[in-house]
Amino acid sequence: MSDKIKCNDFFDCTKEDCPAYGSENANCWLIDDTRCRDAGQDNFLAKADLCLKCPVFKKNMDQDAMEASCAMLARQFTEARRALHERDRELESISMEMAIGLSEVFEALKLIAAGDPHVRLNEDSSLELIVKLKQMVNRTAENMGEMVDMTHEFAMGLAEHFDVLHRVSTGDLDARVQGESAVELLESFKTVTNRMIVSVKEEIDHRQQVTRDLQVSEERFRTFAENAPIGITIMKPDLTFAFINPTFTKMFGYTRADIPDKPTWFKKAYPDKAYREKAIAKWETYRGKTARIGEVQPITLEVCCKDGLKKTISFGTVVMENGRHFVTYTDITRQARAQEVLKESEEKYRTLIDNIQDGVILIEKNRFLFVNEAMARMTGYPVAELIGMDFSRVIAPEDVQVVVDRYRRRQAGEDVKRNYECRLQHKDGQTRLTASIHVGIISYQNRVVTIGTVKDITDRKMAQQERRKMAEKLQRSKKMEAIGTLAGGVAHDLNNILSGIVSYPELLLMDLPDDSPLKGPILTIQKSGERAAAIVQDLLTLARRGVATMVTVDLNRTVTEYLESPEFTKLVSFHPRVTVESRLSDDLLNVSGSPVHLSKTIMNLVSNAAEAMPEGGKIIVSTENRYVERFIKGYDEVIEGEYATLTVSDTGVGISPKDIEQIFEPFYTKKVMGRSGTGLGMAVVWGTVKDHKGYIDLRSGEGEGTTVTLYFPVTRNHLPEQTDKSSVDSFMGNGQCILVVDDMPEQREIVSAILNRLGYTVVTISGGEAAVDYLKDHTVDLMVLDMIMDPGIDGLETYRRVAAFKPGQKAVIASGFSETERVRSLQRLGVNEYLKKPYTLEKIGLAIKRTLAD
Amino acid sequence: MAVEILDMVGMKCPQPVLKIAVKATEMNPGDILEVVGDCPTFERDVRVWCQRLKKTFLSILDEGAGRKRIQILFE
Numbered sequence: 009m010s011d012k013i014k015c016n017d018f019f020d021c022t023k024e025d026c027p028a029y030g031s032e033n034a035n036c037w038l039i040d041d042t043r044c045r046d047a048g049q050d051n052f053l054a055k056a057d058l059c060l061k062c063p064v065f066k067k068n069m070d071q072d073a074m075e076a077s078c079a080m081l082a083r084q085f086t087e088a089r090r091a092l093h094e095r096d097r098e099l100e101s102i103s104m105e106m107a108i109g110l111s112e113v114f115e116a117l118k119l120i121a122a123g124d125p126h127v128r129l130n131e132d133s134s135l136e137l138i139v140k141l142k143q144m145v146n147r148t149a150e151n152m153g154e155m156v157d158m159t160h161e162f163a164m165g166l167a168e169h170f171d172v173l174h175r176v177s178t179g180d181l182d183a184r185v186q187g188e189s190a191v192e193l194l195e196s197f198k199t200v201t202n203r204m205i206v207s208v209k210e211e212i213d214h215r216q217q218v219t220r221d222l223q224v225s226e227e228r229f230r231t232f233a234e235n236a237p238i239g240i241t242i243m244k245p246d247l248t249f250a251f252i253n254p255t256f257t258k259m260f261g262y263t264r265a266d267i268p269d270k271p272t273w274f275k276k277a278y279p280d281k282a283y284r285e286k287a288i289a290k291w292e293t294y295r296g297k298t299a300r301i302g303e304v305q306p307i308t309l310e311v312c313c314k315d316g317l318k319k320t321i322s323f324g325t326v327v328m329e330n331g332r333h334f335v336t337y338t339d340i341t342r343q344a345r346a347q348e349v350l351k352e353s354e355e356k357y358r359t360l361i362d363n364i365q366d367g368v369i370l371i372e373k374n375r376f377l378f379v380n381e382a383m384a385r386m387t388g389y390p391v392a393e394l395i396g397m398d399f400s401r402v403i404a405p406e407d408v409q410v411v412v413d414r415y416r417r418r419q420a421g422e423d424v425k426r427n428y429e430c431r432l433q434h435k436d437g438q439t440r441l442t443a444s445i446h447v448g449i450i451s452y453q454n455r456v457v458t459i460g461t462v463k464d465i466t467d468r469k470m471a472q473q474e475r476r477k478m479a480e481k482l483q484r485s486k487k488m489e490a491i492g493t494l495a496g497g498v499a500h501d502l503n504n505i506l507s508g509i510v511s512y513p514e515l516l517l518m519d520l521p522d523d524s525p526l527k528g529p530i531l532t533i534q535k536s537g538e539r540a541a542a543i544v545q546d547l548l549t550l551a552r553r554g555v556a557t558m559v560t561v562d563l564n565r566t567v568t569e570y571l572e573s574p575e576f577t578k579l580v581s582f583h584p585r586v587t588v589e590s591r592l593s594d595d596l597l598n599v600s601g602s603p604v605h606l607s608k609t610i611m612n613l614v615s616n617a618a619e620a621m622p623e624g625g626k627i628i629v630s631t632e633n634r635y636v637e638r639f640i641k642g643y644d645e646v647i648e649g650e651y652a653t654l655t656v657s658d659t660g661v662g663i664s665p666k667d668i669e670q671i672f673e674p675f676y677t678k679k680v681m682g683r684s685g686t687g688l689g690m691a692v693v694w695g696t697v698k699d700h701k702g703y704i705d706l707r708s709g710e711g712e713g714t715t716v717t718l719y720f721p722v723t724r725n726h727l728p729e730q731t732d733k734s735s736v737d738s739f740m741g742n743g744q745c746i747l748v749v750d751d752m753p754e755q756r757e758i759v760s761a762i763l764n765r766l767g768y769t770v771v772t773i774s775g776g777e778a779a780v781d782y783l784k785d786h787t788v789d790l791m792v793l794d795m796i797m798d799p800g801i802d803g804l805e806t807y808r809r810v811a812a813f814k815p816g817q818k819a820v821i822a823s824g825f826s827e828t829e830r831v832r833s834l835q836r837l838g839v840n841e842y843l844k845k846p847y848t849l850e851k852i853g854l855a856i857k858r859t860l861a862d
Numbered sequence: 863m864a865v866e867i868l869d870m871v872g873m874k875c876p877q878p879v880l881k882i883a884v885k886a887t888e889m890n891p892g893d894i895l896e897v898v899g900d901c902p903t904f905e906r907d908v909r910v911w912c913q914r915l916k917k918t919f920l921s922i923l924d925e926g927a928g929r930k931r932i933q934i935l936f937e
Binding site: 119122123124125126156159160162163164166167168170171174186187 | 874875876879880882883884886887901902903907910911914915928
């Protein structure tokens with residue numbers, strides 16, 4: 009035994025739980041459950057193969073060992089065969105179980121496949137596989153059942169919804185999804201569907217209501233449209249007529265068959281091509297305005313009816329929401345014609361009112377409601393300004409109270425004078441017009457207003473006054489002439505008679521001794537004769553009218569000589585409380601006349617003035633040069649020209665208007681009889697002035713004194729002794745060229761003569777425009793420019809135009825008036841010399857000299 | 863009154879019910895719809911459908927082999 013080896017030693021095995029590890033005989037392969045090399049221990053054949061190849065087995069092999077090994081192999085083989093038999097039986101049993109189980113599963117799956125979800129298998133089986141398969145089949149069937157149930161649930165729900173929706177679609181709006189479901193989606197579906205049906209139902213109900221309302225409305229419209237007094241059409245967007253009411257057909261004669269569409273209507277309604285194009289253009293113009301829905305823009309056109317008759321139609325178009333045009337047709341032919349007639353009538357009325365010469369006014373509440381052009385012209389206000397203006401503004405202030413009072417009383421219902429005259433005030437505030445007013449109260453547009461006509465009678469009134477004055481003057485003149493002739497005749501005879509009374513006393517006195525008692529009475533006869541002769545001389549003055557000897561007279565000298573005469577001294581002695589002052593113009597121009605008569609005139613005026621002041625006072629005797637540029641209205645009418653005036657004014661009792669009328673009549677006297685006055689004094693004054701081609705201006709009022717101004721035409725003839733050679737030399741010219749611009753030929757001649765005399769070269773022109781033209785081509789050293797030239801531009805405007813192209817042109821301005829704003833305007837332009845007419849050689853000479861020297 | 867026949871043999875649920883639902887829209891009151899089917903749940907499905915949609919489950923005839931003939935009355 010000693011050559012045998014232990015397997016654990018040989019293999020350095022440390023597996024102590026191996027049965028061979030502690031075996032003494034070392035026959036490891038014979039021992040069951042050895043752990044040798046771990047592999048193949050459970051496999052008899054593998055283990056035997058392992059042992060037969062094991063080095064230890066080979067080492068230790070001997071007979072005993074062989075026997076023992078064979079015995080072991082026999083035993084193990086037997087055990088293995090038995091075990092194999094048992095396994096065969098077992099496998100047979102499993103196969104059977106498998107076949108039965110699979111059969112059941114197959115059947116079940118077959119049913120499931122057929123759609124039966126209720127299949128269930130007995131899950132008992134000896135085979136776990138079968139058990140598992142059955143369980144799976146059952147789970148599948150259950151799941152399928154749930155799915156089928158769910159599918160059914162959906163199908164049912166879907167079917168019900170389908171049914172309900174079908175019913176709704178057929179009009180059953182009361183249909184509702186009723187079925188309840190555990191499926192949330194179906195419940196929500198039901199809610200939505202039912203809500204939708206409710207909404208649809210409400211909408212349908214609403215629409216039905218709207219439809220019903222629309223039907224009612226349409227019915228109303230139809231009733232209205234068919235019975236409307238105006239034509240109505242509805243036109244579709246495609247321009248065909250959807251509706252034409254009976255009135256339209258009645259109005260025009262056209263039916264829908266006649267005018268199926270708009271183009272046809274236009275052709276028939278407006279057969280004239282030009283008018284049709286005009287109508288279309290008008291519609292096009294208005295289309296923009298009517299494009300907005302609901303807006304109406306009426307237009308008027310003339311439509312040709314079916315029978316050819318033409319009617320004036322007012323169209324009203326409304327665009328409806330559906331794009332249709334609702335058009336109304338109103339026949340306004342009668343109104344249009346009436347309006348045309350009215351317009352013609354209004355034009356006639358307007359033409360009449362605006363062209364009549366009398367003002368026409370309507371007044372309401374003190375204000376002009378209407379005025380015509382004539383009223384505007386009369387007052388100077390434009391019509392627009394007058395409308396709304398208080399009427400009292402055009403009444404002259406002196407008449408406002410009366411006119412306004414009458415208006416107020418008339419408004420209050422009083423019977424007030426309807427025709428009267430009053431004065432109007434022009435807008436310029438100066439011009440006064442006399443108007444004849446005729447007023448009354450009328451109803452105008454349901455209002456109570458005052459209507460009136462205003463006739464400008466200024467010219468008529470002036471003409472009347474003029475005629476009256478002329479008649480008075482004529483009468484006075486005739487009277488004076490008649491009395492003069494009578495007086496002349498009487499004087500001629502009396503003069504012859506008086507020559508004896510005046511001459512013989514002088515002869516008798518020469519023969520009588522100084523102490524003769526007859527000397528006194530004869531002296532009285534002589535003085536009486538001389539006084540009578542003086543009266544006769546006055547009578548002869550009146551009788552000798554127009555034949556007075558004319559010489560050049562200096563009125564200043566005549567006045568001075570009178571004031572130094574014994575007659576004046578005597579007069580003053582009679583009137584000790586009267587003072588006499590003379591204001592004589594230094595450069596007074598001469599007049600042509602009779603010194604004796606002029607002296608007598610001065611004496612008579614001064615004497616009358618003294619007589620007019622029994623309580624004393626002041627007499628002023630004055631002279632001056634006056635240039636009358638415009639007609640002066642006074643006692644006489646003084647015409648334009650140059651005058652030397654003699655004025656005698658007093659502060660006496662004045663003369664009443666009645667006495668003024670007669671004051672120049674012979675033998676008319678207010679003086680105390682026997683004291684003084686023959687009643688011929690003022691008659692002599694009148695006759696003298698007339699003989700001198702002069703004029704008398706007499707201004708007086710009772711208690712306000714009297715001023716008598718006598719206008720004598722001037723002459724430029726000089727008294728030999730008045731010429732002052734040395735003074736003339738100081739303002740002589742030196743051939744300079746002077747342009748004289750004056751509208752009066754006499755003035756141009758006078759100035760021309762004076763300037764020639766002073767050594768100037770003179771050019772004369774009669775108007776401003778001509779002067780401007782002249783100066784465009786000529787140059788002058790100085791202009792003598794008349795201020796007022798009528799017609800044509802005045803001195804200021806002339807100078808302005810000249811200065812425009814000849815700045816700094818020297819000029820002297822001349823005028824018969826005092827300085828005015830226009831004169832001052834000229835002075836601002838640089839024309840500093842202002843020459844007051846009438847001219848004197850010295851004044852004009854000095855003015856020109858100064859201006860040329862500047 | 864008319865009798866309409868709807869053959870649904872071979873159809874699996876829920877096809878028969880959906881077919882019936884569609885067909886029902888053509889039916890008038892008093893009409894009878896006769897349906898034939900072999901789906902295992904056919905009878906039950908038709909009954910539930912009639913109950914849900916207020917139709918009358920008039921009659922049922924088992925023709926064997928799973929085939930059933932059912933009459934539905936529409937009111």
